Amino acid sequence: MVHSRVVVLGPQRLQPTLADAVASLGIKGRLAAVTAGWEERESEDQELAAHLHGRTTNLALYERADGVFRYDTELHKATRERQDRIRRSQELYRLRLAHQLEAARELCRRESLAGYEGLVAPQLEGAIAGLRALDDEHVQRIRSIHVEFQLRWKPFERESIALQRRELEATLKDCSALCIAGGNVGILLNRLRMFGVLDMLRGQPIFAWSAGAMVLTERIVLFHDFPPQGAGDPEVLEAGLGAVEGLVALPHADRRLALDDRARVSLFARRFAPALCAALPPRTRLDWSDGRWSGESGTRKLCADGALAEVGT
Amino acid sequence: MSLLGDLAAKGTLGPSDLDAFLRAHRFPLVEGRTVTFVYVGAADEVRLRHWISGLPTSQPFQRFHGSPMWTLSIDIPEGSRVEYKLEVIRGGHHQLIQDPLNENLARDPYGANSVVFGAGYARPDWVNHDSEARLGEIHELKVESAAFGESRDVLVYLPARFRTTRRYPLLVVHDGPDYMKYASLRTVLDNLIHRLEVQPMIVALTGSPNRLVEYADDERHARFIADELVPSLEARYPLLPQTISRGLMGASFGGVASLSTAWRRPGVFGSLLLQSGSFVFTDIGPNDRGPVFDPVVRFMSDFRARPGRPADQAYVSCGTYEGLIYYNRSIVPLLQSTGMHVKFTEARDGHNWENWRDRLREALTTLFPGQLMMVYE
Numbered sequence: 274m275v276h277s278r279v280v281v282l283g284p285q286r287l288q289p290t291l292a293d294a295v296a297s298l299g300i301k302g303r304l305a306a307v308t309a310g311w312e313e314r315e316s317e318d319q320e321l322a323a324h325l326h327g328r329t330t331n332l333a334l335y336e337r338a339d340g341v342f343r344y345d346t347e348l349h350k351a352t353r354e355r356q357d358r359i360r361r362s363q364e365l366y367r368l369r370l371a372h373q374l375e376a377a378r379e380l381c382r383r384e385s386l387a388g389y390e391g392l393v394a395p396q397l398e399g400a401i402a403g404l405r406a407l408d409d410e411h412v413q414r415i416r417s418i419h420v421e422f423q424l425r426w427k428p429f430e431r432e433s434i435a436l437q438r439r440e441l442e443a444t445l446k447d448c449s450a451l452c453i454a455g456g457n458v459g460i461l462l463n464r465l466r467m468f469g470v471l472d473m474l475r476g477q478p479i480f481a482w483s484a485g486a487m488v489l490t491e492r493i494v495l496f497h498d499f500p501p502q503g504a505g506d507p508e509v510l511e512a513g514l515g516a517v518e519g520l521v522a523l524p525h526a527d528r529r530l531a532l533d534d535r536a537r538v539s540l541f542a543r544r545f546a547p548a549l550c551a552a553l554p555p556r557t558r559l560d561w562s563d564g565r566w567s568g569e570s571g572t573r574k575l576c577a578d579g580a581l582a583e584v585g586t
Numbered sequence: 587m588s589l590l591g592d593l594a595a596k597g598t599l600g601p602s603d604l605d606a607f608l609r610a611h612r613f614p615l616v617e618g619r620t621v622t623f624v625y626v627g628a629a630d631e632v633r634l635r636h637w638i639s640g641l642p643t644s645q646p647f648q649r650f651h652g653s654p655m656w657t658l659s660i661d662i663p664e665g666s667r668v669e670y671k672l673e674v675i676r677g678g679h680h681q682l683i684q685d686p687l688n689e690n691l692a693r694d695p696y697g698a699n700s701v702v703f704g705a706g707y708a709r710p711d712w713v714n715h716d717s718e719a720r721l722g723e724i725h726e727l728k729v730e731s732a733a734f735g736e737s738r739d740v741l742v743y744l745p746a747r748f749r750t751t752r753r754y755p756l757l758v759v760h761d762g763p764d765y766m767k768y769a770s771l772r773t774v775l776d777n778l779i780h781r782l783e784v785q786p787m788i789v790a791l792t793g794s795p796n797r798l799v800e801y802a803d804d805e806r807h808a809r810f811i812a813d814e815l816v817p818s819l820e821a822r823y824p825l826l827p828q829t830i831s832r833g834l835m836g837a838s839f840g841g842v843a844s845l846s847t848a849w850r851r852p853g854v855f856g857s858l859l860l861q862s863g864s865f866v867f868t869d870i871g872p873n874d875r876g877p878v879f880d881p882v883v884r885f886m887s888d889f890r891a892r893p894g895r896p897a898d899q900a901y902v903s904c905g906t907y908e909g910l911i912y913y914n915r916s917i918v919p920l921l922q923s924t925g926m927h928v929k930f931t932e933a934r935d936g937h938n939w940e941n942w943r944d945r946l947r948e949a950l951t952t953l954f955p956g957q958l959m960m961v962y963e
Contacts, residue, residue, distance in 0.1 A: 313751045458962055
């Protein structure tokens with residue numbers, strides 16, 4: 274479900290800006306925090322709590338999920354099987370993606386070669402259309418795995434989860450906003466989805482950064498242009514929670530993407546167009562309000578021509 | 587025209603010409619694939635001593651146009667690292683020295699060598715301290731060994747943010763303290779874990795008081811590592827139970843010890859990181875490397891005849907300037923024939939610690955890949 278007010282921030286570890294962002298919306302009272310992406314370190318949120326002057330209540334989604342799985346072993350087994358299927362689907366998608374992306378990159382390389390004038394553009398357009406179709410197909414395939422799981426296991430109707438949801442709902446009722454930290458994007462997504470946390474909000478704004486920002490989008494894109502092994506192919510993980518529209522969140526893009534490689538930037542932007550592909554290094558901010566995006570000065574987006582441009586206010 | 591050619595073109599060289607030349611350049615001179623070594627000083631003879639297999643290990647310099655400067659130009663391919671010393675002969679005395687004109691040194695347990703970098707070589711940035719990287723800790727452990735009839739000291743690296751509630755892969759390193767000292771292993775682990783390129787892991791840094799014996803396929807060593815050290819670590823630390831998450835690592839004789847231990851205890855270790863392994867074998871006749879290699883050759887004969895399946899995966903590397911390159915190239919298809927997944931890398935380098943350091947990123951990310959694509963903090 275699309276939310277009305279979301280603030281997306283750059284990574285917070287070394288240059289936190291969250292408190293300022295919260296203050297800028299005039300938010301008082303308790304702040305619910307999700308640090309499930311930190312996995313077993315979920316409860317080590319002292320720095321975050323101190324930064325927000327002790328106003329946080331950690332929803333402890335990782336711990337709650339652990340408890341559910343210990344109690345409801347049938348659901349645990351089914352969840353593991355689902356995740357195995359998703360992992361394998363991702364592997365197969367990745368195989369196809371690697372070839373299609375390499376073809377698109379080779380076309381980009383030939384754009385400037387003598388003798389290819391006027392020939393590359395239509396081929397590249399077709400290659401990008403193929404990539405988009407593959408991404409769409411993958412998202413649909415993973416979605417169908419989730420739908421099948423929901424229909425068969427009806428997790429919200431199971432006592433193990435219903436109990437946790439009641440507690441979370443009560444906690445969230447007393448909070449003025451929800452803060453979602455980064456970490457492992459897959460774990461974070463699954464924990465938020467498992468308890469249906471976003472659906473419990475009653476109009477409170479969401480502040481999110483790093484993986485926390487990625488899970489709020491309609492489609493989660495994994496990326497790293499400089500991996501120690503392989504070509505560094507950006508890939509779609511699956512549909513996100515859809516709390517915001519038209520965004521591909523790219524935390525630490527300054528480190529993880531070759532932003533000075535115009536061909537690579539262009540291919541990325543065109544593949545995920547018309548979404549706003551936002552570079553989110555520390556100290557950047559994007560606001561989602563009334564169905565549109567605005568960015569603080571210095572917050573940039575990847576453009577189809579391979580350049581970076583201010584998101585604009 | 588080369589830099590030396592330019593200098594020679596000036597005709598008669600005075601002391602000021604030489605001084606200016608020496609001040610203007612870094613030495614050795616690297617011009618494409620041509621590397622020129624320079625020595626200035628009184629000598630009857632100057633020779634380059636290096637350990638590049640396939641080239642004469644001692645090569646003479648020539649006096650440069652009657653000046654006190656001696657030079658030697660050799661072909662060094664791009665991306666190479668070559669360690670060397672200069673042998674200065676004067677009045678019948680031979681002195682092996684580091685290159686006075688080159689501040690780049692590579693250290694090892696025997697001291698330090700000068701090192702020249704071929705065009706295009708760059709010291710990896712991940713071997714340098716990163717102020718943003720969280721630091722792991724080193725714990726000291728004494729392990730009682732019935733195999734050796736004594737206790738052995740082991741250093742244990744625990745990754746930053748170590749938690750007892752999480753389980754970790756285990757990597758047992760032969761010559762561990764040397765890997766830390768000469769191959770920056772601790773810094774490399776801190777950096778690669780921080781960058782999410784490798785999994786947070788527990789690393790046991792072992793040593794041996796008699797490595798040429800114990801590392802040469804010694805049953806006592808296999809017993810110590812597999813039957814004593816690993817259970818002792820399992821009792822103290824939260825380790826992942828899968829064999830793929832248990833690794834052995836070593837260079838030179840440490841590579842032999844890693845392979846031999848895995849082979850003697852199949853199913854215990856799933857991952858092998860073998861650098862410049864001394865995998866010497868003969869197809870006929872005795873080995874020509876001396877008696878210390880005899881047990882290695884016997885092991886390799888047994889292993890080649892009955893390789894079994896010592897592990898699930900291996901990363902194998904060797905320098906192309908090493909005499910061991912033939913043996914390492916030979917062992918790759920043999921390991922692959924066992925069903926193991928094997929990655930093999932050759933580097934333009936020799937049998938030295940910085941070669942092994944420079945391969946660590948590829949090696950560790952091959953065997954213990956981190957969650958780079960999944961984690962965004």
